[in-house]
Amino acid sequence: MIEPSDGPSAAHGADGARVSLERAGDDLVIGLGGTWQIRAHLPGTTAVEAALESTPAPREVRFDSADLGGWDSSVLAFLQGVEDAAGARAIPVSLDGLPTGVRRLAELARTVPERGVRPEVPRGSPVRRLGWLGLRIYEGALEDIGFLGEAALAFGRFLRGRASYRRSDLRLLIQQAGADALGIVSLVSFLFGLILAFVGAVQLEQFGASIYVADLVGVGMVRDMAAFMTAIIVAGRSGAAYAAQLGTMKVTEEIDALRATGISPMEFLVVPRVVALVVMMPLLTVYADLMGILGGYVVGAGLLHITSAAYVQQTTAAVNMTQFVPGVIKGTVYGLLVALAGCNQGMKAGSSASAVGDAATRAVVSGVVAIIVACGVAQVISWVFGI
Amino acid sequence: MNDAPSPSDDAAPSDQISVRHLTMAYEDFVVMRDISFDVSPGEIFAIMGGSGCGKSTLMRHMLGMLEPASGEIFYSGESFTRAPPEARGRALRRFGVLFQGGALWSSMTLAENIALPLEEYTDLHPAEIRDIATLKLSLVGLRGFEDYYPSEISGGMRKRAGLARAMALDPAIMFVDEPSAGLDPVSSRLLDDLILELSESFGTTFVVVTHELASIFRIATTSIFLDTNTRTATAIGPPAWLRDHSEDPAVRAFLRRGEAEHE
Ligand SMILES: Nc1ncnc2c1ncn2[C@@H]1O[C@H](COP(=O)(O)OP(=O)(O)OP(=O)(O)O)[C@@H](O)[C@H]1O
Numbered sequence: 001m002i003e004p005s006d007g008p009s010a011a012h013g014a015d016g017a018r019v020s021l022e023r024a025g026d027d028l029v030i031g032l033g034g035t036w037q038i039r040a041h042l043p044g045t046t047a048v049e050a051a052l053e054s055t056p057a058p059r060e061v062r063f064d065s066a067d068l069g070g071w072d073s074s075v076l077a078f079l080q081g082v083e084d085a086a087g088a089r090a091i092p093v094s095l096d097g098l099p100t101g102v103r104r105l106a107e108l109a110r111t112v113p114e115r116g117v118r119p120e121v122p123r124g125s126p127v128r129r130l131g132w133l134g135l136r137i138y139e140g141a142l143e144d145i146g147f148l149g150e151a152a153l154a155f156g157r158f159l160r161g162r163a164s165y166r167r168s169d170l171r172l173l174i175q176q177a178g179a180d181a182l183g184i185v186s187l188v189s190f191l192f193g194l195i196l197a198f199v200g201a202v203q204l205e206q207f208g209a210s211i212y213v214a215d216l217v218g219v220g221m222v223r224d225m226a227a228f229m230t231a232i233i234v235a236g237r238s239g240a241a242y243a244a245q246l247g248t249m250k251v252t253e254e255i256d257a258l259r260a261t262g263i264s265p266m267e268f269l270v271v272p273r274v275v276a277l278v279v280m281m282p283l284l285t286v287y288a289d290l291m292g293i294l295g296g297y298v299v300g301a302g303l304l305h306i307t308s309a310a311y312v313q314q315t316t317a318a319v320n321m322t323q324f325v326p327g328v329i330k331g332t333v334y335g336l337l338v339a340l341a342g343c344n345q346g347m348k349a350g351s352s353a354s355a356v357g358d359a360a361t362r363a364v365v366s367g368v369v370a371i372i373v374a375c376g377v378a379q380v381i382s383w384v385f386g387i
Numbered sequence: 388m389n390d391a392p393s394p395s396d397d398a399a400p401s402d403q404i405s406v407r408h409l410t411m412a413y414e415d416f417v418v419m420r421d422i423s424f425d426v427s428p429g430e431i432f433a434i435m436g437g438s439g440c441g442k443s444t445l446m447r448h449m450l451g452m453l454e455p456a457s458g459e460i461f462y463s464g465e466s467f468t469r470a471p472p473e474a475r476g477r478a479l480r481r482f483g484v485l486f487q488g489g490a491l492w493s494s495m496t497l498a499e500n501i502a503l504p505l506e507e508y509t510d511l512h513p514a515e516i517r518d519i520a521t522l523k524l525s526l527v528g529l530r531g532f533e534d535y536y537p538s539e540i541s542g543g544m545r546k547r548a549g550l551a552r553a554m555a556l557d558p559a560i561m562f563v564d565e566p567s568a569g570l571d572p573v574s575s576r577l578l579d580d581l582i583l584e585l586s587e588s589f590g591t592t593f594v595v596v597t598h599e600l601a602s603i604f605r606i607a608t609t610s611i612f613l614d615t616n617t618r619t620a621t622a623i624g625p626p627a628w629l630r631d632h633s634e635d636p637a638v639r640a641f642l643r644r645g646e647a648e649h650e
């Protein structure tokens with residue numbers, strides 16, 4: 001805070017900030033009085049703007065600070081508001097009537113070089129805004145396609161053994177994506193199998209067909225739900241982590257440093273992450289299949305009085321390769337999508353801490369959306385081919 | 388451009404850096420206009436200017452990390468701006484870069500940071516690579532910190548470790564962004580010594596972004612001054628010559644620390 005520098009020293013307390021407006025010939029004189037404190041309520045510039053609008057328009061704005069007691073940066077904020085308002089109407093402002101301290105600080109505040117206007121959402125007609133939005137979406141889509149293309153090229157080099165990455169990084173990523181996720185995947189798929197069994201039991205018991213709970217859980221998990229639930233978990237764990245990792249590396253110029261070393265960030269950072277998820281998702285899916293079936297078994301054997309042997313036999317009869325293989329393939333595809341979404345959001349993150357957070361959020365959202373869309377597409381394909 | 392030997396427009400002689408009519412912009416915001424200069428092999432070239440004037444931006448353009456709004460950059464007479472990615476990659480291998488924030492890879496130890504470019508571009512054995520990493524770290528006074536992670540050392544140490552990494556492959560050209568920012572006067576002087584030594588012994592060319600007047604006068608053979616107000620380079624030449632003879636008062640003021648001239 002700025003100590004009162006000149007003029008009668010800060011009047012004590014009660015005397016709040018006052019603004020008076022007066023026409024002196026062609027000029028508008030703004031009288032400042034009382035004690036200005038940034039913590040107290042401050043006069044706005046609405047009245048000043050109204051006075052600037054009056055006809056005939058003032059030729060110049062001047063100040064009278066004879067009654068001004070103590071002041072701090074609140075006066076400068078008010079002054080800036082007045083200058084902006086007057087500037088917009090091309091009316092000059094003279095600072096002569098202000099204490100020298102205020103004048104000096106106002107000068108300093110002005111010498112900060114102004115930068116070009118950054119592109120913002122244009123105001124104006126809805127059509128213009130719609131067009132602007134359309135262009136942004138178009139540019140975003142082009143960027144995403146460019147990312148996919150680059151990732152595909154880097155992946156090609158990886159397959160030919162020519163990509164530069166660190167094996168130890170890949171090992172760690174595989175461990176983080178796979179082994180470290182086992183706990184949560186177990187819990188969620190087990191509970192999901194359990195829920196599926198309960199939902200089915202309510203209907204099937206009415207027909208005395210409780211044994212078909214085994215079919216429902218077995219086929220449901222193996223064909224779709226295990227891959228789906230696992231992918232959602234992985235999107236929340238690994239997808240978000242990838243976006244945050246790459247986003248942070250962008251902020252700290254680590255990605256630039258890779259480029260400057262002639263190492264492609266696509267090969268070094270994106271490919272290992274994609275490979276880790278593509279390798280681990282099928283394994284996690286198979287594991288989730290088993291956990292889900294176990295969940296269904298607990299309900300079937302424990303509550304529906306189906307014998308263990310019957311449940312197991314019913315499950316093995318119901319589940320076959322035409323469900324198992326597509327399920328695992330779906331899991332793999334979801335893994336690919338989640339990894340790409342996470343890395344893409346990380347690579348295009350802005351350069352600030354909050355931008356990294358946004359990137360992680362967007363990675364999860366776009367990952368989940370991609371999973372659901374892919375799942376829908378898979379349903380249509382299997383329906384068409386009668387699988 | 389009113390000072391000193393101004394660069395000519397014809398093709399540059401071999402093995403040097405030439406920047407021609409470079410205009411740099413972030414979208415609509417023009418940072419600097421129409422900059423031209425040459426850096427001869429073995430020179431220590433200082434980029435000076437006020438904070439936020441575009442020094443780091445210029446360095447990023449010279450490394451191909453940002454595309455010029457217009458103009459071109461040549462290395463050894465060949466266009467870098469128009470070169471295909473493989474050619475750029477080959478050129479980058481001859482460079483060493485210290486970023487303003489150090490930009491060490493945070494998931495690797497200091498030794499691993501220095502080892503990565505060596506693993507990538509040489510056939511050395513791990514033990515040899517380790518020895519080189521130790522050597523480079525001791526050159527910047529960080530011997531014994533091989534197995535530390537970047538988050539476990541101070542900002543000034545990170546800066547020095549970044550310089551050690553930039554030196555990993557004994558590059559022909561080093562780009563260093565404010566090497567001595569955040570360092571105490573003694574360490575900063577030692578860094579200057581190191582730069583002079585590398586330049587003398589290996590003939591390394593340096594492009595150094597710096598505000599440190601002492602350092603500029605001590606190491607720089609040529610310098611360029613970027614002016615925020617006019618958004619262009621207002622002076623090129625040896626720093627001591629510019630201090631005394633530049634026609635631009637802003638340049639003289641900068642080189643005299645803003646103090647009045649006593650002539
Ligand atoms: N990514 C970016 N997007 C938009 N504008 C940027 C970006 N990076 C830098 N700028 C702007 O470009 C100008 C030059 O920035 P630059 O980082 O090159 O400055 P500098 O000369 O290195 O400053 P310093 O000495 O403080 O490091 C600044 O005005 C800055 O606002």
Ligand SMILES: [Mg+2]
Pocket residue numbers: 442443444487564
């Ligand atoms: Mg900078």
